[in-house]
Amino acid sequence: MAAILPFLQVAGTAFSFISKISSANAQARQNEAKAYEAGIKGRTDAVAYREEGIQKLKEMRRAMSANIARGSAGGLDPFAAGETIDLLNLNNLSEGGQDWKLARNNAEMAILMGNRQSMIYQDAAASNRTYGYLGAVADLSTSTATIIENRYPTESTT
């Protein structure tokens, strides 16, 4: 039993080293996956913001059209400058334009931030590998030194 103890210790050290390398790789791959997902999400969010801007433009047009129709129906010149209808629609136009810009800005922001998040995750993956490998090597060194320190002759000395 005593004769196999050194071999068990060496084997344990080797398995520990491999396990730590594998763990570092797994964490890196996890962060790489997150980086990919972050890029996708940014673009998806940008599309949603664009659709939201278009929708706001449609709502603005519907409001303006309704005011023109009511003015005409009420005997007002719906296109006369400086008149009520005109003033209302100018206001509607202004409000709708702002919403559209806001949506466009959000879409751009989503793309930019998605890309940034993706890069962060990629850096994290690289760090996982770097520090995981260094730690595994350091532990391997300590374990190896301990094994050498604790070694004892397996054959009787004369």
Next chain:
Amino acid sequence: MAERNVLYQRNPRSLNIPTLDYANARAIAQGSAQLNQSLNRLTNFISQKNANVAKTKGTEYGAANAPTIDQINDSLKTGKELEFPGSKTGSLFDRAVNAAAMEVFSDNLETAARSQITQKAVMAEQNNMPIAEMRNSLDAIIQGYADSFGEVDAGFAQRFKARMGIVANSQYQSYAGKYKTRIDRENKASFISAFQIAIDEELPKIIANGIDIEFVDGQVGEAKKRTNIAATTEIIQGMKADLAQKMVKRGFGPSEVTQFLNVFDKKVDDYAYDVIESHVLGAKNIIEANILVENLLAQSMPTNVKVAFDLLGPEKINEANELAKNALDLFQEQQTDIMQLRENRIKTNTSFFKQEIGTALIEMSNDFEGGKLSVAMVLDKYENLIPLEIAEFKEKYNMTTVGAIAMPGSSKQDVRNAFTQDLAFATQRYSIQDVMDEQLRGNLSQVDYESFLTGYSIREDKNFKKALNFGRSMFGLNESMIVLNPQGDNAVRINKMNAFERALILERDSQIAENNLAFDAFEWTKNNINRFVGESEDEILAINQARINNMIWTKAQLEAVSNDIINQKPLEVGSNVLSYEDAVELLEILNNPKIVSDKK
């Protein structure tokens, strides 16, 4: 009613900035922390390894360079300060060096201290050192060694003192036990010696003589003329109490105390019995002894005997009375023994007297004045010891006689034959005095004279006489065979008889020379007579011829023969007086034979 105008509804949403997850920073921090831990483990391992190496090397160096026992002893003698390698505040190596050196130094110091403590214990036992001195010596040893490194490491010194204190205390306890045992033993031996003196010397005197003082309220009163019985008893009881008290003080156990006190009581009883017995045995005669015993039984006795009875007590009075009766029997036996002793003493003194007076008479034959003085001294010496025998001797010695054998005209040969036949056939016609008379007349040679004197002398002894009669019967001799000139068979028988008689006398002399005074002549004759009966005539003749041819006497033989003659039979025959002067002349004539050196 007019419809209201339509207003565009603003989107409530504001600018949306997504929140970032800084996973990279988190990964770096986590990885760095883990790496840091790993590197710390590695560093610690290496540091520990280096520390161990430093400690090991430091320990080796410190152990190798620690102060030795010789250096310690030298330091104690000279006061030179010891040097310790390393330091307590330096590097790990220095500290290890110092610690190892101190450890080895402590071991060395402990070894040296233990050795000295053991030596001191042995010396203490050999010299019977008092325990206080022993304690101080041990303390001094420990203190001396502790001081040697007290300044170097006070804590170390304290621990050393504590350890050595245990060792020294163990030795001290052991020695104290032995010391106490020895002191107890000496005290006991001293007491036993005093006890023996008390019971062997003091006690018998007190009991025998009594005490003539009395105690008044615990103080010694004035001496009384008569023995004070109560005071004597009180003194003895006081002695007993004093002995018991001393025994308790000297560590005797209860059983031992009881044992000694029993011995004391037994001795008191024995001495009391002795007083009673001595009282009876001190009587002048048996009548007085009887009277003393009767008085004792009637309780009438002197005061000192009353003391003895008082000490024995009423429960032992019957034994004392019985002892007195037995003492009466003992008195009678003693009287008989005394008489026997007296007789034996007279016999012994008479025997010595005969030997000494014989020597003195022979001396007188050579030196008259000197011999006369010797005779007077011998007589004076035994005058008081055996007065009757001395008076008788003087009376006999002053008697002389005339020849009963030699008739006018008788030849020397006739005289010789007459004595020879008288001795051979035991006709008892003549005596020693006749032999001496014929010698004075010049009818006998010196050799014949001595031979006949011896022959008649030994016949005074009944045992010898019986032996000779037995021998005579064995040789077939009887009075009818008397012939003046023995020839043939008779002569042979007479020669055999003479040879046997000479052998018998020689054997007796030999036995006396070996201090065997209980020589039984008759018994010897029964055992040896066949030796003489069986001799042939030629052999006997040859023996006689040889004796004649070698008729040479040593001085010692002559003296022995003369002593025998005189001792066995005093010079007496009839009523005539032989004076000292005559005796001297007689012995001068006896001195005729050729005397040679004893060396021959």
